[in-house]
Amino acid sequence: MSHATLVGLILLAGVLGFRHGIDWDHIAAITDLVGGGSDKRRGFILALWYAAGHEVVIIAFGALATLLGWTLPHWMDGVMERFVGITLFILAIFLIISFIRNRGEWVVMSRWRLLFIGFYRWAY
Known part of the structure; x- marks a missing residue:
């Protein structure tokens, strides 16, 4: 695999991940965290933790599926x-x-x- 192909795949994964993140269910989940209180900093940190946790799970499952050759x-x-x-x-x-x-x-x-x-x- 060439360097350009790898960079292209990483960019594509980023674009598709961003698209996935703005689905209604994700917006609703983050709205629950951010809109639930008056402390904006706490809401931001909760939303950031939600996004980071979601990303770790996606990377772990994606890597496992790729390594094992699984498809849905x-x-x-x-x-x-x-x-x-x-x-x-x-x-x-x-x-x-x-x-x-x-x-x-x-x-x-x-x-x-x-x-x-x-x-x-x-x-x-």
């Missing part, structure tokens, strides 16, 4: 898109219910907290 079936992309869409829809319902229960007062909660509250109420 083509239909998996469509299944995962639907799964993410359904989870975002369910979380939106939780937000609407929370908004109604709090009599129109907007209470910002992370998606994880909403899930824990929902599972707790369902289980007990």
Whole structure:
């Protein structure tokens, strides 16, 4: 593999990674972190940790798949898109219910907290 090919692949990975990062599910996750409080510095640091952690997982799985020669079936992309869409829809319902229960007062909660509250109420 030539040097130019390697540089091109790295640039392509960067562009595709940036494109992946501005999907709605990622914007929603980072908005949860940044919009949840009044301390902008803390929100920025949380968002930075989210992005760094996400990147480490992507690199680890990508390297493992590349080293082992694994590939996902083509239909998996469509299944995962639907799964993410359904989870975002369910979380939106939780937000609407929370908004109604709090009599129109907007209470910002992370998606994880909403899930824990929902599972707790369902289980007990």
